[in-house]
Amino acid sequence: MGVAMKNGTHLCLNHPAARRAGYCHFLCSYSLIVLQEPLPEQSRSIDPRDAWMLFMKQSNKGVNSKKRDKGKSKKFKFGLPGPPGPPSPQGALVTPEELLKDFRLLLKGTVVKERERMSLKACEGCQEGEEEEERGEDDILALVAGPLAKSKPQHRVEAAFHCRIRRNISIERRSLQELRIYYIPQKEGVFHRGLGLNLTSGQYTAPVAGYYTFTATLHIVHGEQQKKGQQRARDRLRVLICVQSLCQHNISLETVAGLDSSELFTISVSGVLYLQAGQYASVFVDNATGSSLTVRSGSDFSAVLLGV
Numbered sequence: 001m002g003v004a005m006k007n008g009t010h011l012c013l014n015h016p017a018a019r020r021a022g023y024c025h026f027l028c029s030y031s032l033i034v035l036q037e038p039l040p041e042q043s044r045s046i047d048p049r050d051a052w053m054l055f056m057k058q059s060n061k062g063v064n065s066k067k068r069d070k071g072k073s074k075k076f077k078f079g080l081p082g083p084p085g086p087p088s089p090q091g092a093l094v095t096p097e098e099l100l101k102d103f104r105l106l107l108k109g110t111v112v113k114e115r116e117r118m119s120l121k122a123c124e125g126c127q128e129g130e131e132e133e134e135r136g137e138d139d140i141l142a143l144v145a146g147p148l149a150k151s152k153p154q155h156r157v158e159a160a161f162h163c164r165i166r167r168n169i170s171i172e173r174r175s176l177q178e179l180r181i182y183y184i185p186q187k188e189g190v191f192h193r194g195l196g197l198n199l200t201s202g203q204y205t206a207p208v209a210g211y212y213t214f215t216a217t218l219h220i221v222h223g224e225q226q227k228k229g230q231q232r233a234r235d236r237l238r239v240l241i242c243v244q245s246l247c248q249h250n251i252s253l254e255t256v257a258g259l260d261s262s263e264l265f266t267i268s269v270s271g272v273l274y275l276q277a278g279q280y281a282s283v284f285v286d287n288a289t290g291s292s293l294t295v296r297s298g299s300d301f302s303a304v305l306l307g308v
Contacts, residue, residue: 159194159305206275223291238286
């Protein structure tokens with residue numbers, strides 16, 4: 001038995017095939033166990049410690065060598081890259097207006113669910129409470145959705161003005177007169193953008209063809225004869241905004257008013273006119289009464305370009 005283990009140990013230490021896959025370790029361990037039995041004197045030529053040390057020395061060679069591929073990174077070999085795939089389909093375009101609308105609906109739904117969860121009880125004055133809650137919802141929507149609404153592209157007004165009559169203007173009886181001499185007051189809220197306004201002639205020339213909204217507000221004072229009560233049924237006053245000073249031939253904005261007993265009254269006219277580039281509009285007063293009238297200073301004339 002000792003000779004067999006001796007030969008087996010010799011095979012373990014010297015045969016390359018036996019040193020692979022741990023087989024050497026198994027044979028050497030088994031040989032150490034067997035060699036503990038009493039053996040004949042001639043079979044004790046191999047010391048178990050020397051065999052073990054030799055095993056440890058030889059185990060770092062071959063497939064178990066630590067120096068194998070030392071310092072070399074493991075490389076993965078792949079094939080050549082294939083052709084690019086087809087482009088992915090483009091998603092639907094979502095405008096900021098749609099995002100804002102969806103966000104408001106979502107936020108309002110959240111507020112409604114929160115109200116239902118609280119289970120408000122019916123009581124006196126609940127209607128006032130609901131109105132306050134609705135106002136609170138509007139405030140929340142304005143606060144949260146405000147920045148998103150600001151991101152929406154805003155329409156720029158290219159032409160607009162607001163001016164006033166500089167001094168009182170006397171309108172003779174049975175006459176049609178164009179109002180002149182305006183000024184732009186230096187006050188908060190007054191606006192003037194673009195070209196075309198002639199303050200001396202009172203005519204506004206359209207810089208571009210488009211739809212313009214005009215407004216004229218006049219403060220009128222009665223003449224001396226009208227104060228004495230000499231008013232007739234056919235007496236009337238017209239305020240017009242005419243194109244090219246042709247009130248009878250071109251389309252115009254018009255307001256007709258009868259005279260009352262008050263000394264000072266106000267009459268206004270407003271509307272939309274379409275002007276070609278280069279055409280002008282101005283304010284006219286048709287005094288169809290038996291006495292003179294006075295248009296007070298500070299009466300207003302304004303216009304804004306709505307669009308082309």
